[in-house]
Amino acid sequence: MIEIKHYGKLIRNKEDLSDETIRTVQKGVIKNKQGRWQCIQCESPERADYYTYYSEPLHSEITYCRHCLQLGRMDTHNEVYIIDSHREISKADYHLDFQLSEQQTYASENVIRAIQTHEKLLLYAVTGAGKTEMMFAGIQYARQQGYNVAVISPRVDVVVEISARIAEAFSAENIDVLYQSQSQQYNGHFVVATVHQLYRFKHHFDVIFIDEVDAFPLSMDPLLMKTINSASVSTASHIYMTATPSRKLRSQFKPANIITLPARYHRRSLPVPTYRYLKFKPTKLQHQLLRLFQQQITNQRYTLVFFNHIEAMKAAFEIYAEHIPNLIYVHSEDALRFDKVTALREGRHPIVFTTTILERGFTMPHLDVIVLESQTYSTAALVQIAGRVGRKMQDTSGLVLYLHNGVSISMLCAKAQIKQMNTIGLQKGWLDA
Numbered sequence: 321m322i323e324i325k326h327y328g329k330l331i332r333n334k335e336d337l338s339d340e341t342i343r344t345v346q347k348g349v350i351k352n353k354q355g356r357w358q359c360i361q362c363e364s365p366e367r368a369d370y371y372t373y374y375s376e377p378l379h380s381e382i383t384y385c386r387h388c389l390q391l392g393r394m395d396t397h398n399e400v401y402i403i404d405s406h407r408e409i410s411k412a413d414y415h416l417d418f419q420l421s422e423q424q425t426y427a428s429e430n431v432i433r434a435i436q437t438h439e440k441l442l443l444y445a446v447t448g449a450g451k452t453e454m455m456f457a458g459i460q461y462a463r464q465q466g467y468n469v470a471v472i473s474p475r476v477d478v479v480v481e482i483s484a485r486i487a488e489a490f491s492a493e494n495i496d497v498l499y500q501s502q503s504q505q506y507n508g509h510f511v512v513a514t515v516h517q518l519y520r521f522k523h524h525f526d527v528i529f530i531d532e533v534d535a536f537p538l539s540m541d542p543l544l545m546k547t548i549n550s551a552s553v554s555t556a557s558h559i560y561m562t563a564t565p566s567r568k569l570r571s572q573f574k575p576a577n578i579i580t581l582p583a584r585y586h587r588r589s590l591p592v593p594t595y596r597y598l599k600f601k602p603t604k605l606q607h608q609l610l611r612l613f614q615q616q617i618t619n620q621r622y623t624l625v626f627f628n629h630i631e632a633m634k635a636a637f638e639i640y641a642e643h644i645p646n647l648i649y650v651h652s653e654d655a656l657r658f659d660k661v662t663a664l665r666e667g668r669h670p671i672v673f674t675t676t677i678l679e680r681g682f683t684m685p686h687l688d689v690i691v692l693e694s695q696t697y698s699t700a701a702l703v704q705i706a707g708r709v710g711r712k713m714q715d716t717s718g719l720v721l722y723l724h725n726g727v728s729i730s731m732l733c734a735k736a737q738i739k740q741m742n743t744i745g746l747q748k749g750w751l752d753a
């Protein structure tokens with residue numbers, strides 16, 4: 321058993337403590353001033369999240385929170401402890417194998433400024449800009465002041481990937497990586513975690529980086545903000561990073577604190593989408609589509625084909641698998657998805673049918689994307705999908721094809737956004753013409 325300190329945390333067992341100071345003791349679920357149930361851990365405002373039953377042994381009614389049950393039960397009977405936070409300075413030396421781009425340096429300086437002035441910052445960075453490295457100087461500055469730092473994302477796969485890169489760069493730091501069953505090993509001064517893991521911390525973090533915030537379901541927005549605020553000290557700096565900020569998110573920042581980062585690390589412009597009319601019929605062999613796939617194979621390109629319904633994708637797979645060698649499909653509920661993605665990266669499947677599971681994160685050289693029924697997608701999804709293409713230094717261009725039966729506003733916006741970023745990148749001198 322590793323002994324750790326529970327600084328700035330909500331804990332249920334006093335026995336877990338050594339010399340930490342308890343700040344408050346209270347029940348896990350309380351009635352707030354408005355007379356509503358409130359869970360101390362997740363603060364869910366939803367009445368349906370609270371369940372009340374009569375306990376025979378205790379001869380009383382007990383209410384518990386169902387929303388955060390997997391992180392430990394909060395109820396009206398048992399006491400929980402909120403522990404005082406604590407700061408500890410570290411050197412936070414980091415190592416990079418490459419030089420930051422001019423744009424990354426500009427972003428890093430803004431991150432440090434936001435931390436110094438305790439402000440909120442939005443890094444509006446195109447896919448492939450190298451967001452992760454933009455945090456490094458800020459993390460170092462913060463840790464050298466003794467600030468507690470968290471890097472969070474709504475997505476487990478992002479946490480896994482980003483934590484590996486951070487740990488590699490900051491190899492001498494004690495970094496807590498928290499997701500699913502991964503638990504704390506150090507004292508929580510430098511944490512990389514899923515958003516849900518933040519429920520465990522109260523008034524603790526001085527700096528929180530929020531990656532891919534728009535990957536979070538919109539309905540969770542208010543709770544997400546609450547969670548971030550509860551885990552933070554009142555003077556904390558929050559740095560949001562995304563390629564597709566919603567208007568609502570953007571409206572929460574002063575214009576000077578929205579930092580637009582239009583250039584990819586390799587200084588080549590973003591591939592601009594093209595439109596083509598095709599009324600997709602999942603249960604019918606469409607020769608136009610088949611020819612398109614065959615052409616892609618002839619051109620020695622890897623192609624992700626996006627479907628907006630699993631059923632339509634499976635139906636189309638049955639038809640096209642007879643004609644396309646090594647055709648596969650992958651979706652979010654696919655038990656073999658990790659193996660399939662690995663096979664894909666190894667180049668074993670020239671054509672891949674997919675749902676939005678590969679909308680973010682995934683990339684490889686010589687990759688093109690085709691979106692079926694693109695008129696049904698949101699602007700953010702279309703921009704993210706286009707963002708898979710041309711990321712690698714050895715192959716900076718590629719095909720982004722939106723197949724549609726009627727161009728939508730979202731399609732127009734996606735294309736306009738991509739072109740606008742290219743224009744800004746050129747103006748700033750961060751792109752090579």
Ligand SMILES: [Zn+2]
Pocket residue numbers: 359360361362363364385386387388389394
């Ligand atoms: Zn709860």
